[in-house]
Amino acid sequence: MITSIASNPDFETLLDYLKQKCGCDLTFYKRDSLMRRFERRMQDLKIDNYTNYLQYLQGHTEEYTSLLDTILINFSGFFRNRDCWDYLASTIIPQIINNKKPQEKIRVWSAGCAYGQEVYTLLMLLVEALGIEQYLQRVQIFATVVDSAALKLARKGSYSQDEVVGIPIELLSKYFEKNEKRYIFDSKLRSTIVFGRHNLAVDAPMSKIDLLMCRNVLIYFHFKTQAAVFVRFHFAITDKGFLFLGNAENSTNKKIFIPVSLKHRIFAKGEKLTLEDHLLIRTQTSRTKVLDPLNIQVFVWQRAFEKSPFAQLAINLKGCLILANDQANALFSLTDGDLGAKLQNLQIGQIIKSSTLLKQLWDEHRALYLQNIEWVTEIGITYLDIHIKPVFNASGKLLGANLTFVDITHYKQPA
Numbered sequence: 104m105i106t107s108i109a110s111n112p113d114f115e116t117l118l119d120y121l122k123q124k125c126g127c128d129l130t131f132y133k134r135d136s137l138m139r140r141f142e143r144r145m146q147d148l149k150i151d152n153y154t155n156y157l158q159y160l161q162g163h164t165e166e167y168t169s170l171l172d173t174i175l176i177n178f179s180g181f182f183r184n185r186d187c188w189d190y191l192a193s194t195i196i197p198q199i200i201n202n203k204k205p206q207e208k209i210r211v212w213s214a215g216c217a218y219g220q221e222v223y224t225l226l227m228l229l230v231e232a233l234g235i236e237q238y239l240q241r242v243q244i245f246a247t248v249v250d251s252a253a254l255k256l257a258r259k260g261s262y263s264q265d266e267v268v269g270i271p272i273e274l275l276s277k278y279f280e281k282n283e284k285r286y287i288f289d290s291k292l293r294s295t296i297v298f299g300r301h302n303l304a305v306d307a308p309m310s311k312i313d314l315l316m317c318r319n320v321l322i323y324f325h326f327k328t329q330a331a332v333f334v335r336f337h338f339a340i341t342d343k344g345f346l347f348l349g350n351a352e353n354s355t356n357k358k359i360f361i362p363v364s365l366k367h368r369i370f371a372k373g374e375k376l377t378l379e380d381h382l383l384i385r386t387q388t389s390r391t392k393v394l395d396p397l398n399i400q401v402f403v404w405q406r407a408f409e410k411s412p413f414a415q416l417a418i419n420l421k422g423c424l425i426l427a428n429d430q431a432n433a434l435f436s437l438t439d440g441d442l443g444a445k446l447q448n449l450q451i452g453q454i455i456k457s458s459t460l461l462k463q464l465w466d467e468h469r470a471l472y473l474q475n476i477e478w479v480t481e482i483g484i485t486y487l488d489i490h491i492k493p494v495f496n497a498s499g500k501l502l503g504a505n506l507t508f509v510d511i512t513h514y515k516q517p518a
């Protein structure tokens with residue numbers, strides 16, 4: 104039996120294998136609890152050391168899914184820590200609504216959503232607060248988690264009798280349909296949630312979020328990763344927005360998030376981010392590099408692209424997405440998983456025919472300007488001006504294109 108949680112070379116080899124061969128980087132989780140969770144899985148299989156477990160993993164590819172399930176702890180529940188949800192419903196949601204103009208969008212993000220209980224709980228509270236019509240017109244909900252298997256189940260919104268125990272009876276009958284054995288969340292409302300795979304430790308955050316829930320997730324990350332995630336959350340949340348953490352969690356940076364109610368784990372944005380904070384979210388940058396002017400220049404350029412007020416993206420010559428900034432991610436519901444995908448297979452393909460576009464760029468070698476493009480979605484009509492610039496290398500070879508989207512919808516609406 105493994106008793107020591109001190110650094111263990113066999114364990115490091117195992118982690119390295121998972122990172123290299125399975126693309127699963129577990130190095131940002133707290134090492135001691137990570138080892139305990141591996142140990143739990145190994146006990147189930149009656150394997151008593153990491154080397155043997157590595158061999159087992161190599162011979163049984165399906166084991167990877169079971170391992171992830173043990174490691175990621177997709178435990179959740181409806182109205183978990185009920186007093187926090189009551190506070191959210193009575194105090195925070197009304198503030199979010201009051202801070203907005205009557206037709207303004209409200210954007211919420213459940214990060215680390217497990218099987219979806221948390222995001223459906225929030226959805227019910229938002230419908231209760233706004234009414235169904237306002238909800239459908241104004242609310243955008245994102246629910247993300249790193250585990251694809253959990254994500255699939257969250258999308259389905261199907262729960263057993265035991266799982267729905269925490270839901271007040273009037274909400275259960277209003278929002279769920281019961282078939283023989285299971286309770287299924289209302290399909291129309293379910294389709295308003297944008298579900299996506301997202302790794303909090305490495306992926307870029309959403310933007311313009313009014314309420315970000317990330318509960319019982321960060322406790323598993325080691326301190327440095329937690330600190331970087333809080334910086335990303337600071338980017339993600341609007342100035343008047345809120346962060347909702349789990350009962351055992353607290354912001355690692357006491358300045359950038361300040362408690363609104365510590366008891367209910369609700370925080371607001373505090374001080375602005377410093378350059379050090381920005382650099383924290385760049386991978387393992389040392390302090391000497393931080394002060395290198397070239398490094399800062401590249402960093403500023405990168406941040407300017409990411410934080411541009413306009414949605415921007417870049418495509419390669421095959422019409423595949425290679426870069427998207429925060430605004431583009433939000434506008435077209437893109438996640439990192441979409442990188443490399445053909446534009447025509449993404450939501451944005453509804454308005455940009457990339458093959459025609461690239462042919463034109465290739466033939467004409469000049470910028471294109473598409474004006475007043477109408478984009479009809481479930482939530483309404485958006486009008487966009489689209490600037491498309493060819494990108495060349497130093498010897499004039501076309502590499503791809505940069506696309507900038509300017510939302511002109513508000514100019515079209517009567518005053």
Ligand SMILES: C[S@@+](CC[C@H](N)C(=O)[O-])C[C@H]1O[C@@H](n2cnc3c(N)ncnc32)[C@H](O)[C@@H]1O
Nearest residue numbers: 175177178179180215217249302303318319320
């Ligand atoms: C204990 S559950 C919490 C679920 C829910 N937030 C709640 O409090 O009821 C932890 C969740 O975090 C997810 N998770 C773990 N590491 C993650 C990561 N790096 N990025 C995103 N989600 C992660 C797990 O898959 C799991 O769904």
